[in-house]
Amino acid sequence: MPACSVSPGGPTLTRRRLLVAVSGAALGATMLGCSADGAPDPSPPPTPTPTQTPDPDARRRAATVQSAVRLTAVYEATIAAHPGLESLLAPLLADHRAHTAAVAPAPTPAATEPGTQRPNEPGSPSLAPTTSRTARSATPGATTPSVPGDPTAARIELGDLESRASDAARGDAVTSVDPELARLLAAVAASRAVHAALLDPAQLPGTA
Amino acid sequence: MRHSDGPTTTPTVTSSLDPAAMTALQQLLAGEHAVVWAYGALGPRLDEAGEELARSLLVAHQRNREAVRAQVIGAGGQPVVAEPAYALPITPTDPNAAARLAGLVEERLAAVYADLVASATDVDLRWQGVAGVVQSAVRAALWGLTGTTFPGLRSRPYAQPSRL
Numbered sequence: 001m002p003a004c005s006v007s008p009g010g011p012t013l014t015r016r017r018l019l020v021a022v023s024g025a026a027l028g029a030t031m032l033g034c035s036a037d038g039a040p041d042p043s044p045p046p047t048p049t050p051t052q053t054p055d056p057d058a059r060r061r062a063a064t065v066q067s068a069v070r071l072t073a074v075y076e077a078t079i080a081a082h083p084g085l086e087s088l089l090a091p092l093l094a095d096h097r098a099h100t101a102a103v104a105p106a107p108t109p110a111a112t113e114p115g116t117q118r119p120n121e122p123g124s125p126s127l128a129p130t131t132s133r134t135a136r137s138a139t140p141g142a143t144t145p146s147v148p149g150d151p152t153a154a155r156i157e158l159g160d161l162e163s164r165a166s167d168a169a170r171g172d173a174v175t176s177v178d179p180e181l182a183r184l185l186a187a188v189a190a191s192r193a194v195h196a197a198l199l200d201p202a203q204l205p206g207t208a
Numbered sequence: 209m210r211h212s213d214g215p216t217t218t219p220t221v222t223s224s225l226d227p228a229a230m231t232a233l234q235q236l237l238a239g240e241h242a243v244v245w246a247y248g249a250l251g252p253r254l255d256e257a258g259e260e261l262a263r264s265l266l267v268a269h270q271r272n273r274e275a276v277r278a279q280v281i282g283a284g285g286q287p288v289v290a291e292p293a294y295a296l297p298i299t300p301t302d303p304n305a306a307a308r309l310a311g312l313v314e315e316r317l318a319a320v321y322a323d324l325v326a327s328a329t330d331v332d333l334r335w336q337g338v339a340g341v342v343q344s345a346v347r348a349a350l351w352g353l354t355g356t357t358f359p360g361l362r363s364r365p366y367a368q369p370s371r372l
Binding site for chain 1: 318321322323325326327328331334335337338339341342344345346348349350354355356357358359360361
């Protein structure tokens with residue numbers, strides 16, 4: 001099995017094809033990482049509640065939550081190191097916390113009855129974090145992220161991280177078994193891509 | 209939803225697409241019709257820099273509209289046609305209002321793409337939908353739209369004809 005196999009349980013899709021599709025979609029996409037920090041696929045996803053039907057999207061949820069938690073940590077460290085960036089970064093940090101809450105594995109698997117987890121009603125997808133669950137099981141190595149001393153460099157580094165995380169969420173949106181999870185992960189990918197654009201001073205001169 | 213050959217409401221030709229996916233494609237086509245119309249209306253109200261961006265995005269949307277139309281036909285559907293006019297949610301009286309309108313229509317198009325994501329039955333359509341959500345959200349941001357926690361997960365504006 002290749003290090004970056006994409007779709008256990010999802011539509012058949014080779015990594016090569018994913019890469020082609022990503023580069024075709026452009027929009028500042030860089031490359032499709034296996035996870036937000038560019039590491040190879042992590043070891044097997046955290047085991048959900050025992051005795052329940054396994055969620056076929058467990059790996060996708062875990063990967064997306066893991067990258068959101070990682071981004072949250074980097075944003076917090078960057079704001080601490082560069083308070084001048086707080087007004088720019090705070091709303092984006094809030095987005096990542098919201099992503100974590102929305103994507104975190106549900107207490108009961110959504111695989112068999114997705115409708116009970118996220119009603120498929122046009123206009124009112126259920127996104128409210130209805131429980132106070134956290135995603136500790138998906139937290140990667142809890143080291144404090146290092147932040148560049150120069151604020152502009154720190155901003156650029158965050159933008160790169162957002163781009164890679166966006167690409168990873170795109171890939172997971174495409175291969176999700178649950179169509180409503182696919183919709184949600186597409187939104188996460190889009191939000192991260194917008195962040196990358198906002199963090200790039202050249203791309204959005206008016207908002208710097 | 210209007211069709212070129214009259215009030216047929218469902219594609220009757222041997223469609224190679226799941227009905228839900230065909231509906232989502234048709235809504236995307238209807239959405240692109242509306243966005244093209246909106247750019248035509250708001251373009252002249254923008255300042256110089258905005259006008260340049262609007263021109264390039266108008267061309268991009270026109271191309272995409274043709275591509276989606278071809279997709280619908282290729283899948284055995286009868287492509288929806290544009291409405292004669294659309295009610296604008298914001299009147300583009302000045303450059304700021306015009307930019308807000310552009311951001312709003314891009315944001316709403318993201319929701320149409322999100323429906324394609326959820327109803328797609330094959331990987332290619334999924335990709336198209338996901339890329340569309342991302343692209344629309346970034347374009348909305350280019351117009352200064354803020355507050356993008358979950359792009360595409362809001363209202364579904366194009367369900368009703370003649371409305372943006």
